[in-house]
Amino acid sequence: MNIKEHIRKKTRAVWHWVKTNKIKSGIAVVLLAGYYFCLPRTLFSEPYSTVIESTEGNLLGARIAADGQWRFPAQDSVPYKFRQCIVYFEDQHFYKHPGFNPVAIAKAMKQNHDAGHVVRGGSTLTQQVIRLSREHQKRSYFEKFIEIILATRLEFRHSKDEILGLYAAHAPYGGNVVGLQMASWRYFGVQPHQLSWAETATLAVLPNAPSLIFPGKNQKLLRAKRDRLLKKLYDEKVIDKTTYELSLQEDLPQKPFDLPQAAPHLLQRIAKKQDGQRIRTTVKSALQNRVNQIAARYYQEYRQTEVYNIAILVVDVKTRNVLAYVGNAPTDKAHQKDVDIIPAPRSTGSILKPLLFGSMLDAGELLPNTLVADVPTQIAGYSPKNYELTYDGAVPAQKALSRSLNIPAVLMLKDYGVYRFYDKLQDFKLSNINKSPNHYGLSLILGGAESNLWDLCRTYSGLTSTLNYFTASQAKYRSDEFTDLNYDSTVQRTFGSETWQKPVIGAGAIWCTYNSMKEVNRPEGDEAWKFYDSSLEIAWKTGTSFGSRDAWVIGTNSRYVVGVWVGNATGEGRPSLTGVGSAAPILFDVFNLLPRQKWFAPPYNDLQEAEICATSGHLAGEHCPVSKQWIPISGSKTKPCPYHKTVQLDPTGQYRVNSSCEAIDNMVTQTWFVLPPVMEWYYKNLHMDYRPLPPYKPGCEGTAGTYMDFIYPKENGKVYLTRNFAGEVQPVIFKAAHTNPKAKLFWYLGNEYLGETQTFHEMQVRAGTGNYYLTITDESGNEAKRFIKIEAPE
Structure with missing residues (x-):
């Protein structure tokens, strides 16, 4: 008879018995079903502590469970030493019995009967797991029977090692300490895996009598129990003689240790979404500890100036993994130590300027060195000021960025458009910039909006990754480059599919922007960084919000992004607080902890070498001095230089002439760099090589073009009268500029003649409230006019 035939025969016999014994079969089915479902699907319903570990598996911190117990979630495995200790101490036949040990139960019942009270328990480790899960049940023989039934069922559901894991996670260790790991x-x-044999033996005997673990008490009893277990391990050849003798010499624990709290604010963030779980994060333990030390050192320094809060975030650009997370300085409760600054919205200051610079480069509306105006400006009643309250007249765009000049940034935003820039910021997923563009206006570029360190680091990580991928993949992009940052090591971010379509900004514009950001003035003590081969090459940008409330800095190289915020969580400003003075030193200290990276490779597929006007930074015109420069391909759409023109001079070169006053053969044609009057007025004071246009030779007829302009006021501007300390209304001072330093200007307010000025064109005016036309004319009849509204003080 073959095996198949034998199986069929047995099956038929079973079915025959079932049919002829229906009542017995029904009872058997009910009993089997009851046995199968008697064990709850979730054995332990108690809440767990939230536990976070570093990417290497080191404990970063934990949060007490909701019921006030320190109970860590069960681990996948139990350390070898504890497995040996607990089995030899509690249940030497653990790996052989089906969940209960009849021999041990019989011996325990006899000894307890003879003694008249309980002197020995006969429970296996499996039974103890059941008892721990039913901790509120009254102890009785019936309960013991229930435990035996459930223990056998548990043996069917879990392996022996899994049962040990449940025991290790829920064994009582005195007070509110539950489980081996805690x-x-x-x-x-x-x-646990770092414990010695003596330490492991101590923890193996404690669940049997957790009250023994009390600092300074019960030491003899606890030592005796531990040493008996060590002797048993030695007798069973689990440990050798040397290990045994050395273990006996080890001291018992004398005082409780504090849990590591290396990333308390990351723990707080994780607990909001994954409470009661064990999360292995992407944080690198050694780096986190070093960054914590940096934060603590600067906190001790800054607190002397009443600045109490610091946040630092370090991101791996390649994976978007968070490598270090410092949500706040080690301050105190009075200064908001529990507030996680990293996701908190704060005024951006100048930190968004590179995004505008890159957007304009990408749109073909700017080149890296294009001259932009830096003059007193009033736009619809809004008057931006540079931090140092000075004006350059005209400044290359990338110098305006590296020096963080406010007026050029506002004028650039005006040209680019607030609505367009707002849409770009939405593409970068800056979640806190969520009001209408009209709410922010031009102040959007100077800190009128709020963002947070998490979003900003994600944005710069996306930009860096866009550039890296483009140069590494033959001019391709990825569709989801600005994906969120990640702190969970079990999660792997994806970046979408390959595409020829740029995600937000093209690689060429990013590369030019980063080259400009590399030139930002370093903090005090690192001003000569360019002269050292070992210097850090990073693209970075600072920001200081209005009232010195927030100091920002974001920096990136080809692999890492570091973001730093310094200030007070309460929003109080401090005069000493600046991005370059307060946040930047922290940034460079953190970058010094990271591996050095090569500078970004040029994305040649999105660049072109163009002829650029060496003076103005525009595309070279017909009359420009030319230099070669790599610019984004879109830069070819920009306008050629408007500032170089040809002029006709007399043979001495001292006067401009035309055919009405000079023979054509005597005229000398020359190229001249000419800025608009207001820009020129400030520019020439900082550039000694700038040559204003010569005046026209006496007798020459008419001049083409505009050669003068108002510095103050601006068109349709409001002029507010002020009072001095005596309450007297003060005069208004109007200013103008003329290309001819010897020119005379004649001033009129409405139909009233005010007077004339020469060389320095400033006119002091006393006028009542109302609407006026302010007019200036020169000796050649050129005229400039402004409509103004003068309002009196309240």
Whole structure:
């Protein structure tokens, strides 16, 4: 008879018995079903502590469970030493019995009967797991029977090692300490797998009598129990003689240890979404500890100036993994130590300027060195000021960025458009910039909006990754380059599919922007960084909000992004607080902890070498001095230089002439760099090589073009009268500029003649409230006019 035939025969026999014994079969089915479902699907319903670990598996911190117990989630495996200790101490036949040990139960019942009270328990480790899960049940023989039934069922559901894991996670260790891992940290300050044999033996005997673990008490009893277990391990050849003798010499724990709290604010962030779970994060333990030390050192320094809060975020651009997360300085409760600054919205200051610069480069509306105006400006009643309250007249765009000049940034935003820039910021997923563009206006580029360190680091990570991928993949992009940052090591970010379509800004514009950001003035003590081969090459930008409330800095190289915020969580400003003075030193200290990276490779597929006007930074015109420069391909759409023109001079070169006053053969044709009057007035004071246009030779007829302009006021501007301390209304001072330093200007307010000025064109005016036309004329009849509204003080 073959095997198949034998199986069929047995099956038929079973079915025959079932049919002929229906009542017995029904009872058997009910009993089997009851046995199968008697064990709850979730054995332990108690809440767990939230636990976070570093990417290497080191404990970063934990948060007490909701019921006030320190109970860590069960681990996948139990350390070898604890497995040996607990089995030999509690249940030597653990790997052989089906969940209960009849021999041990019989011996325990006899000894307890003879003694008249309980002197020995006969429970296996499996039964103890059941008892721990039913901790509120009254102890009785019936309960013992229930435990035996459930223990056998548990043996069917879980492996022996899994059962040990449940025991290790829920065994009582005195007070509110539950489970091996918490006990290991509490009593010895290390992880379970780092315990010695003596330490492991101590923790193996404690669940049997958790009250023994009380600092300074019960030491003899606890030592005796531990040493008996060590002797048993030695007798069973689990440990050798040397290990045994050395273990006997080890001291018992004397005082509880504090849990590591290397990333308390990351723990707080994770607990909001993953409470009661064990999360292995992407944080690198050594880096986190070093960054914590940097934050603590600067906190001790800054607190002397009443600045109490610091946040630092370090991101791996390649993976978007968070490598270090410092949500706040080690301050106190009075200064908001529990507030996580990283996701908190704060005024951006100048930190958004590179995004505008890059957007204009990408749109073909700017080149890196294009001259932009830096003059007193009033736009619809809004008057931006540079931090140092000075004016350059005209400044190359990338110098305006590296020096963080406010007026050029506002004028650039005006040209680019607030609505367009707002849409770009939405593409960068800056979630806190969520009001209408009209709400922000031009102040959007100077800190009128709020953002947070998490979003800003994500944005710069996306830009860096866009550039890296483009140069590494033959001019391709990825569709989801600005994906969110990640702190969970079990999660792997994806970046979408390959595409020829740029995600937000093209690689060429990013590369030019980063080259400009590399030139930002370094913090005090690192001004000569360019002269050292070992200097850090990073693209970085600072920001200081209005009232010195927030100091920002974001920096990136080809692999890492570091973001730093310094200030007070309460929003109080401090005069000493600036991005370059307060946040930047922290940034460079953090970058010094990271591996050095090569500078970004040029994305040649999105660049072109163009002829640029060496003076104005525009595309070279017909009369420009030319230099070669790599610019984004879109830069070819920009206008050629408007500032170089040809002029006709007399043979001496001292006067401009035309055919009405000079023979054509005597005229000398020359190229001249000419700025608009207001820009020129400030520019020439900082550039000694700038040559204003010569005046026209006496007798020459008419001049073409405009050669003068108002510095103050601006068109349709409001002029507010002020009072001095005596309450007297003060005069208004109007200013103008003329290309001819010897020119005379004649001033009129409405139909009233005010007077004339020469060389320095400033006119002091006393006028009542109302609407006026302010007019200036020169000796050649050129005229400039402004409509103004003068309002009196309240």
